[in-house]
Structure formats: C-alpha cells, structure tokens
Amino acid sequence: MTRTRASGRTVGGLRTLLLQAPAVTLLLLWMIVPLGMTIWFSFQYYNLLMPGMSGFAGVENYEYLLTDPALWKAMGNTLLLVGWVLAITVGGGILLAVLFQQEFAGRGIARVLAISPFFVMPTVSALVWKNMMMHPSNGVLAWLANTLGLPAMDWFSTLPLTSIVIIVAWQWLPFALLILLTAMQSLDEDQVEAARMDGAGPFAIFFFITLPHLKRAISVVIMIEMIFLLTIFAEIFVTTSGGPGLATTNLAYLIYMQALLDFDVGVASAGGVIAIILANIVAIFLVRMVARNLED
Template identity: 85%
Template sequence: MRHRASGRTVGGMRSFLLQAPAVSLLLLWMLVPLCMTLWFSFQRYNLLNPFISGFAGVDNYTYLLTDPALWTAMGNTLLLVGWVLAITVVGGTLLAVLFQQEFFGRGIARLLVIAPFFVMPTVSALIWKNMMMHPVNGVLAWLFNLFGFQAVDWFSSLPLTSIILIVSWEWLPFALLILLTAIQSLDDDQVEAARMDGAGPIAIFWFITLPHLKRAISVVIMIEMIFLLTIFAEIFVTTSGGPGLASTNLAYLIYIRALLDFDVGGASAGGVIAIVLANIVAIFLIRTVARHLET
C-alpha cells in the first residue's frame, strides 16, 4: 500500500512538473495584461501630456459611466451581437437543412458558401464598402436602379445595419459548418419513420431536426457571442464609428479613448468594463450550454 501511494505521489509530481511551464506561461499571458489594465484604469495617464499623472481613484470609471457615449456604445454592441446571432443561427439552420439534401453540384455549393468565413475581416469590409454597398458603383446600387428604386448610401444612412450585414456575411458560414456537421448525425431511420407516419417537411424540421440541433445551436451562440463582442476591423474600415456614434461599439469606443484621445486611463477603465461584460455573458452562455448538454 505504501509503495502504491508513493508511486501515485511521484507520478503526480512528475505530471505537475511537466505541466508547470505551460500553465505558468498561460497565467503570465493572461494576468500581466489584466493587472496592467487594472493599474492604468486607476491612473491619470495621457500620452500627449505627461504632466497629467498620479492616482485617479475611480474618476476614470465615474467619467465613463456618466458619459452618454458609453451607453450608446453598449447599446450598439448589444444590437450588433443580437442581430448577427439571429441572422446567423436562423440562416445557418435553414442552409444546413438545404445543403443536407441531395442536388447537383452540392459539393461545390458547400465550398462556396463556407468560403466567406476564411476571408479576413478587413478584406470583407473593403469588399462590401467598395464593391457591394457603394452608393454609385456598388452591386446593390445597380440592383436598386435596375428595379427602379433609388440607391441607398448605406454607411451614411444605415451605418449599424451595414455593419450587421457585413458581420453576418462573415459568420453565417461558421454557423452553417457547425450545424451541417450536427445535422449529418441525425438518424435517417427516425426521419423515414416520421415520413411513413404522414409527417410533412415542416413537421419533420420542427419536431425532429430542430431538437436534434439544439446543442449545436447553443455552441454556435456561445462561440459567436464571445467574438462578436470584440468586432473592430469592420467598423474601422467602413464607418469609423460614425456618423457620430451611430456605429460605435464598446471595442471601438475603447480604441477612440486610447489612440485618438490618448487617454490611457480612461481606455483602461473601458477595457475593465468590457471584461466584466464579457465575463457576465460568458458565464450565462456556459451555464445555458451545459444545461442543454445535460438534456
């Protein structure tokens, strides 16, 4: 008994020593930036004026929380995340059902529909800005003129809607890929039995396919929401947060505070607020996904 206990102790110590470098590097990678952000959030630190320095207490947080720009940015962030999730989950589910069917050229069609996910966000934003949504030379302007409608200046009149469309185009292939993989594990015998009992396509989708995709949909929502909270490149390339603050989300507001206003303390306080918001969302999503995985 003593030898076995000693063996477990030595094995556990050896395993700990092997894992220690990777765990230590991961902790440093996470804790050092977090601690620096917390430190600067309580400091007066302006890059243009080095004489503005010293301990600020909660002044940076008070200024941000009483600034209407913060609440506008948070509202835009929630709208952006909510609409993109709705579009990608609903569209991804319907496309997954469609691409599960047999038709000529299905392999090529799957490849083409998944391709946008591998395009860099900056390139996607440039494509939509200069080729699709341009009010004079864009494809959408040509279609509007073709049917007798007036072309829309998307980034001036509908800036947040434009960002939502661009980001949805980028993330729809991801949702499709996950949901298509999940739908392929659906038992064909169950579907055939439902058809023999007289169930139509809508009933099969609602009572068999959709419950089967519940876990995959939860995973898609969790992963997408984590990334959608930090959308930046699409806004920077197309609208620069404007007009005014119409398309400014929380990530872009932090960029404005840090690199345009040169207020490192205020930007760090915004970063801490963003971290708290992201963790609240992550905890809620993890519990929701875990609940679905248990059922």
C-alpha cells in the same frame, strides 16, 4: 506493497506537475500581467498628451465613462449588433444546413462556396462590401437599384448599423452553417423516415425532429459567436469609423477612440475593465445555457 504503489503514484503525479508547470506558468503570466496592468492604469491619470498629469485617480476614470452618454450608446450598439448577427446567422445557418443536407447536383461545390466567406479576413471583407457592394455609385447594390428604377442608397450614411450587421453576418453565417451541418450528419435518418411513414410533413419533421436534434449545436454556435462578436472592430474601423456620430460605435471601438485617438490610457483601461466585466457576465449565462443543453 500499498505504500510502494502510493509512493509511485505520488512521484508520477509530481513529475506530471513539473512537466505542466512551465506551460501553466506561461499561460498565467500571459493572462494575468496584461489584466493587472489594465486594472492598474484604470485607476491612474495617464494621458499621453498631458505627461505632467499623473498619479492615482481613484474611480474618476470609471465615473467619467459611466456618466458619458457615448458609453451607453456604444453598449447599446454592441448589444444590437450581437443580437441581430446572432439571429441572422443562427436562423440562416439552420435553414442552409437543412438545405445542404438534401441531395442535389453539385452539392459538394455548393457547400465549399457557402463556407468560404468565413475564411476571408475581416478587413478584406469590409473593404469588399464597402467598395464593391454598398458603394452608392459603383456598387453592385446601387447597380441593382438603378436596374429596377430605384434610387441608389448610401448604405453607410442612411443605414450605418444595418450595414455593419450585414457585413458581419455574411462573415459568420458560414461558421454557423459549418457547425450545424456537421450536427445534421448525425441525425437518424430512420427516425425521419419513420415520421414520414406516419404522415408527418416537412414542417412537422423540422420542428419536432430536426430542431431538437440541433439544440446543442445551436448553443455552441451562440456561445462562440457571441464571444467574438463582442469584440468586433475591423469592420467598423474600415467602413464607418464609428459614425456617423456614434451610430456604429461599439464598446471595442469606443476603447480604441479613447486610447489611440484621445490618447487617454487611463479612461481606455477603465473601458477595458468594463468590457471584461460585461464579457464575463455574458460568458456565465452562455456556459450555463450550454451545460443545461448538454445535460438534456
């Protein structure tokens, strides 16, 4: 009887594996083939403008990138962009989540309007900010400055990286709000009411009840946003094209410049491998942080 049951489990397990095999195989090929080709090209001389120059390059593509000041400038811009956007979206998302948790007239409509920017395509969002908000002559911000008697600012020339941070933060703030507001729904109102009856003020309730309750949701927001913010491209391409100079060039845009402007596939592939390594390092820390918060 025991052998029959064990045999049944084995057959059932084999059937499950056979059913899963096509999907798992396709997924592995989908990931491994592009990764393998990227690693292969990163060790090759492969410039589309110089077809006669080919062959094994060794680590020269990596040496070229690692000794190029543009790489370190791009990595610095990437870290600044990610850091500032995370600070704005997480901080603003917490405050807005607390605000929208309160009862007020038109709360449902206000929630929908606050979350709407997240569903705008990045290219459209960048064009709106470039031509309607931050335009030095016809933009809304220029009109406000003139109304107040202040000179209008050319945002993308004077504060290029700050402009990109504002655009990206405007896009991702609704995402943080959505996750944190959802987490707020599970906050125990009896606990909050008990704290009020014990004499706790709004700030004490916020710091000792609300924030600890949102800790897991904040970790999830940081993890998901950081993964996507490391690859920001459309907003930079549409507005500043990485300039002035390298002021807004991040790692993703630097790889684009090497691949599609300089046509150097080998160097661009080496940049892609460096980006993969950086993303995996960040992912390891993020996963550990989230796991630690989930265990608490």
